[in-house]
Amino acid sequence: MAYRGWEQRAAVGGVFGNWPGIVGQELxxxxxxxxxxxxxxxxxxxxxxxxxxxxxxSATLVRRLNEELGHGTVRRxxxxxxxxxxxxxxxxxxx
Numbered sequence: 001m002a003y004r005g006w007e008q009r010a011a012v013g014g015v016f017g018n019w020p021g022i023v024g025q026e027l028x029x030x031x032x033x034x035x036x037x038x039x040x041x042x043x044x045x046x047x048x049x050x051x052x053x054x055x056x057x058s059a060t061l062v063r064r065l066n067e068e069l070g071h072g073t074v075r076r077x078x079x080x081x082x083x084x085x086x087x088x089x090x091x092x093x094x095x
Contacts, residue, residue, distance in 0.1 A: 015041075015068060022064060027054070039075035041065065051081035 015036075020028035030050040035042040045051035054061070058077040065074040 015065060022068065023061065027057075034080070036074075039073065040078055041074050041076070042078045042080060044080045046082060048081045051079050054079045 015022060016033050019031075019033055023031065027050075030047065031043050031045045031054055033041060034044045043054060045054055054077070058079065061077050062074050065077075066072065
């Protein structure tokens with residue numbers, strides 16, 4: 001694996017597989033890692049409340065992930081909340 005440069009990919013795959021063990025069961029029930037690219041881990045939250053909570057914990061999460069993967073592997077955690085669909089342009093509407 002080291003010869004082919006797959007060590008980091010395998011370690012990151014382990015993080016995806018052990019998400020509850022890294023962030024805790026409660027947080028893992030409401031979030032999931034989606035993508036890791038160029039030192040940025042994208043995590044999806046199932047509500048805006050959990051997205052906010054994860055954003056507040058992002059520095060701690062980066063430190064915890066780097067303990068697992070090696071210093072400097074994860075530089076940033078990008079948190080994505082749920083999509084509410086496209087917004088209609090224009091003025092406010094009242095019914």
